[in-house]
Amino acid sequence: MAPEILLQLALLTLALAMFFVIHRLPKGALTKLRTKHRATLLSNRHFVQGSHLLDRARSTPHRIQSLNHAKSALLEAEKAVSLSPKDPAPHVLKAMALDLLGHKTSALRSLDLALSTPRVRSIVGKERGDALVKRAELKLGMNRKRRVDSAVEDLVEAVRLSENSNTRAYCLLGECYEWKGRKEEAREAFENALRVQPDSVAARHGLDRLSL
Structure with missing residues (x-):
């Protein structure tokens, strides 16, 4: 049998296998996958917004404005943590915001969480x-x-x-x-x-x- 025909048969078999796997998945599993994807996207959105607010808190010379930005960054970080608790990045962001607000013990606790196993494996x-x-x-x-x-x-x-x-x-x-x-x-x-x-x-x- 020609190599081209063998390759086409292999691709057809793979496509059929994927089709059956997808259609045999329980609806609950598919819903769970969609929910997880949506949570990740929302978490990333809160993280990015929190990072911008943290930069503004660090750059502004006015203390009151800096604290307000830091508080807003903390809220965004907490939202990201609630959606993706295993992701270390929101924990680091939370620690930075807490540090600016003067909450050293809580900031250290957040960094400990970010640098704990298995989260730390995601930071390189x-x-x-x-x-x-x-x-x-x-x-x-x-x-x-x-x-x-x-x-x-x-x-x-x-x-x-x-x-x-x-x-x-x-x-x-x-x-x-x-x-x-x-x-x-x-x-x-x-x-x-x-x-x-x-x-x-x-x-x-x-x-x-x-x-x-």
Whole structure:
């Protein structure tokens, strides 16, 4: 039998199989698929809107307007979370809005959810690194003494994920090592920050402190 005929038969068989599978699916299963798709689209819409509001909250110089935008961003993030609770992105957005509003504990909790298994598998590379840096910042801001080791773990992983290009991660890592009395490791972290960003003021100040 000619190869062209075999190929046509294979395609016909596949089409028939797909036809029977679709028509044998229970109506409830099809409804569930449509509902899930609709929920994902709505979640993405709320996430995008919340991201725009968060940018406006960060950029406006007026505190009251900034807080109002942050509150609106939080509402959009919560809607996205309710529709797609397994998606880490809305949890990260929620954490950023909560942080701007001064709710550090709740912000940390949202980042913990975003970076928990299995959600964290959906965040890759620099995005995961940025989330880890933000979580480290919150940990250090809330209780440096108790959380510094946990923050170091986040920052080391952030540097690895960001391919050694995350200046903020290096600077925070240097501050952690400095606070723990590990001066050589702190110096190396600040020097790495300067390698990535030669005009980093935080890194320069860190090295100056270590030279005293």
